[in-house]
Amino acid sequence: MPELPEVEIFKRCLDATSLHQRIDDVDVRNTYILKKTSARELTRRLKGRRFELSRRHGKHLFVRADGELWLRLHFGMTGSLQYFKKDEQASRYARVLFVFANNHRLAFDDQRQFGQIGLLKDVDEFLKKHSLGPDALKIDLREFRKVLGKRRGAVKSVLLNQRIIAGIGNIYADEILFRVRMHPATEIFRLGDNAFTKLFRASHYVLRKAIAAKAAANQMPGSWLLPHRGRGGKCPRCGRKLGSARIGSRTAWFCPQCQKRQSAS
Numbered sequence: 716m717p718e719l720p721e722v723e724i725f726k727r728c729l730d731a732t733s734l735h736q737r738i739d740d741v742d743v744r745n746t747y748i749l750k751k752t753s754a755r756e757l758t759r760r761l762k763g764r765r766f767e768l769s770r771r772h773g774k775h776l777f778v779r780a781d782g783e784l785w786l787r788l789h790f791g792m793t794g795s796l797q798y799f800k801k802d803e804q805a806s807r808y809a810r811v812l813f814v815f816a817n818n819h820r821l822a823f824d825d826q827r828q829f830g831q832i833g834l835l836k837d838v839d840e841f842l843k844k845h846s847l848g849p850d851a852l853k854i855d856l857r858e859f860r861k862v863l864g865k866r867r868g869a870v871k872s873v874l875l876n877q878r879i880i881a882g883i884g885n886i887y888a889d890e891i892l893f894r895v896r897m898h899p900a901t902e903i904f905r906l907g908d909n910a911f912t913k914l915f916r917a918s919h920y921v922l923r924k925a926i927a928a929k930a931a932a933n934q935m936p937g938s939w940l941l942p943h944r945g946r947g948g949k950c951p952r953c954g955r956k957l958g959s960a961r962i963g964s965r966t967a968w969f970c971p972q973c974q975k976r977q978s979a980s
């Protein structure tokens with residue numbers, strides 16, 4: 716499921732390939748992922764325009780076209796961007812293709828179709844309307860403490876809540892908590908100054924490092940939880956079997972030995 720690092724990589728791919736070219740056509744192969752727009756409107760409003768810049772906030776990617784129009788992309792569970800030349804290179808899951816004047820295509824692929832594509836005028840207004848929290852990589856320690864410190868609940872649930880902090884999903888929340896040796900069910904109100912600082916630093920470190928590793932699990936350091944996460948996996952730190960628990964309706968993986976509840980404060 717694309718989280719902040721994956722979406723940042725899609726952004727960089729888009730920036731490197733798809734800006735400043737005339738959009739000759741928009742090929743909508745499936746309208747299910749279109750939100751508050753239609754195939755006809757999407758094509759009519761983008762045809763002849765150019766993408767000028769992109770902006771990521773949490774797991775959302777916004778792409779500005781000339782004429783004060785923003786395309787909104789959310790990747791759901793299986794969404795991704797692909798850039799290629801020939802139409803036959805499109806996968807069977809390509810839902811919308813932007814066809815450029817140079818005959819290359821930018822495809823929004825999405826096997827399970829939980830992704831979303833929409834149009835909007837004002838990104839800040841959208842973020843406000845959907846009460847999205849600050850971006851997990853753009854937030855500083857002071858704001859991090861401010862927005863997380865007044866919350867109640869399991870630290871993992873708070874990290875996953877996009878209205879509190881945007882961009883962290885199940886995989887990287889587990890990785891961040893593993894790094895600071897904090898049990899995912901730790902009550903966030905029990906965290907002291909020191910624990911908040913550690914959590915903040917770990918979140919930035921993990922997200923940045925994951926981007927640098929192109930968000931590919933096999934490129935992540937062996938000392939991370941990610942390559943070992945899952946049934947039968949062992950803690951790369953102490954060698955014991957990893958445990959799992961349902962927290963905030965998601966499965967958390969952690970090391971019961973290294974991440975004891977009382978280690979938080």
Ligand SMILES: [Zn+2]
Binds near residue numbers: 954955972973
């Ligand atoms: Zn361990």
